[in-house]
Amino acid sequence: MKKLVLALVTAAAVVAAALIPSGAPVEAASKGFGSAVSAVKQTAWQTNSSVNALAIAGNTVYAGGLFTRIRPPGAAKGQRESVRTYVAAFNKTTGAPTTFAPKLNGAVYSIATSPDGKWVVLGGDFTTVNGVKRSKVALFSVATGQLAASWDPVVAARVKTLAVYGNSVFIGGAFTKIDGQVRNRVGAVTLSTGALLKWNPNADDDVYAIATSDNGTRVFIGGPFTTINSRDHYSVAMVNSTTGAALAFPAAAGIPEPTWNCTTRVKAIDTLGNRVFIGNGGDGPGCYDGIIAADATTGKMLWQSNCLGANEALKAIDGWLYKGSHAHDCSQDGSFGDGTGTHFLLVQSVANGKIGPWFPNTDADQNSTTKVGPLAFAGDSTGLWAGGDFLHVAGKPQQGLTRFSSAPGGAYPAVPKAPGLTAGRAKVTIKFTDVYDLDNITLTYNVFRGNTRIGSYKYNSYYWDKRKSYTVTDTGVKSGQTVGYRIEVTDDRNTVKSSTATVKVQ
Structure with a gap:
């Protein structure tokens, strides 16, 4: 059997790393998100106008x-x-x-x-x-x-x-x-x-x-x-x-x-x-x-x-x-x-003040007196409550009040596209594009040929970034084979998979 060789084009990764401010670690913990609370909004009641203030006493x-x-x-x-x-x-x-x-x-x-x-x-x-x-x-x-x-x-x-x-x-x-x-x-x-x-x-x-x-x-x-x-x-x-x-x-x-x-x-x-x-x-x-x-x-x-x-x-x-x-x-x-x-x-x-891994969003009610979105927070180790003049949270209707939990789970990474494949003589070049996660910055990308993982890589990405592409060369194949590849992305708890792309090796 031929020895497996992976050649990773790293220039894009170097550029991406340079754009990420240094600071606290951004890797996801086993709870599935990188900061104290998840970006997934929890069920919350609503108000018919702005919430200006929040406070917690006991439960x-x-x-x-x-x-x-x-x-x-x-x-x-x-x-x-x-x-x-x-x-x-x-x-x-x-x-x-x-x-x-x-x-x-x-x-x-x-x-x-x-x-x-x-x-x-x-x-x-x-x-x-x-x-x-x-x-x-x-x-x-x-x-x-x-x-x-x-x-x-x-x-x-x-x-x-x-x-x-x-x-x-x-x-x-x-x-x-x-x-x-x-x-x-x-x-x-x-x-x-x-x-x-x-x-x-x-x-x-x-x-x-x-x-x-x-x-x-x-x-x-x-x-x-x-x-x-x-x-x-x-x-x-x-x-x-x-x-x-x-x-x-x-x-x-x-x-x-x-x-x-x-x-x-x-x-x-x-x-x-x-x-x-x-x-x-x-x-x-x-x-x-x-x-x-x-x-x-x-x-x-x-x-x-x-x-x-x-x-x-x-x-x-x-x-x-x-x-x-x-x-x-x-x-x-x-x-x-x-x-x-x-x-x-x-x-x-x-x-150090660097932007961390938490990217939910609201809007701001332009018919309100304030027109600014979130106006008040209250929270502890169990979660964060937010109030304001917003009408939507995560793109869905939710007026005045929302909350986020520290319970394990977190947002799933976006589903990656199927990789692009280029067949060569006894080799395949796999090109894949990164994705984002609303409560993690560092994600792990696993490249699979069939059920065989041929590489695992960690990259940083923010959802507002222009998506970056990475290239892997697989020489562990034989001429004439038809092989399929997919990308799996994980935040250490939640995993998503691309569809499989196939190609015939020259």
Whole structure:
């Protein structure tokens, strides 16, 4: 029998590898996908308008926004709807709605849950809850779903963001007073009684995002402001969680200062361990739309990405930073360029910011007030929930709300085409084209002659890439034989096969 010789044309592979940014490993784990969650959307209920905020307490997911109705998966708008006035709750495991259904008279823009999972705080435009006066904020028991009777801070205008740590509820928005006392766009009350705290960073413009460090010593504030406590701190600030004093945050220098034709604002903040992630969005030519990762104690920059397309939501899970944005050009980071579409959902490595293996997508409702797609995330090691103004997920109707799981499975690679074959004298040249997988970058391509595997190769590919071709020469054949070849592609759990192509060896 002739010795089998394989000659692989590698030039295309070298070029492809050069286009893949270095970073965290992208090989699929045995669960079938490369990041913390799969790109396959799970069954989820829908809303009749935008979801602005999400938060998790135990096995309950809270959603707030502009919606007034929810409906089952697959139901068209107006069909089989249940009343939920601006807030709803869902079972985190099954996705089914709970009986939590307070009646609010205005939209919800923010939700936060206490670290012990016992309390949920809503913030927004409302002034009554179940007919009881509540001025822009309200506290509920997670266990009973009941409104906390004596917790009643009075916030003068819209609450856009909330965070809870210990006995402190940090509040940001468009207001200038809490309980009649001056609190310019940011303040805090106690979780136990709602009493106003002295904490007063004093922002000169709206606050869009608040998050606390994992150890509770720092509070990160984002928005279009230019000063905190009358000192220059534009777009983002790190302040002491007890005194409200602004602390040095050198990473902020990565966000260009606003100009007459560029309004810049931090819209999303999340923390993981001793890292804080800052998502920016700008209005105007050349405005910064990137993400900054910084040390949550020193404020030192760890990495920065520069994609174009404002960030609306961030959630860090198990070494990956999920982002909801309208990213359309990440060529500055060595990834996709303009003209590849809008990538509303992406993941980046917590370690270095490189684009990772997670490529589901949504759209954005152009008749909504925001028109940006995903607006809010909530998640943990079991999965990720996303809310926004979208009407479709993965090209199928799904309004306002979707979710992704960490359970093993994942997306299948696209089915490869049958290989192209060229017969020679006692040899066959096999040419095949790569495919993509929506939650893996590295795929294994096995080349089969009949039931004999004649080669196995790993290649990187993104779905927005132009498809690349590879060539293998098989000399383990005899003249006059008719042989068939197929390509099998696997992500280590899911395998797809091409049809078989045949040729007669010369």
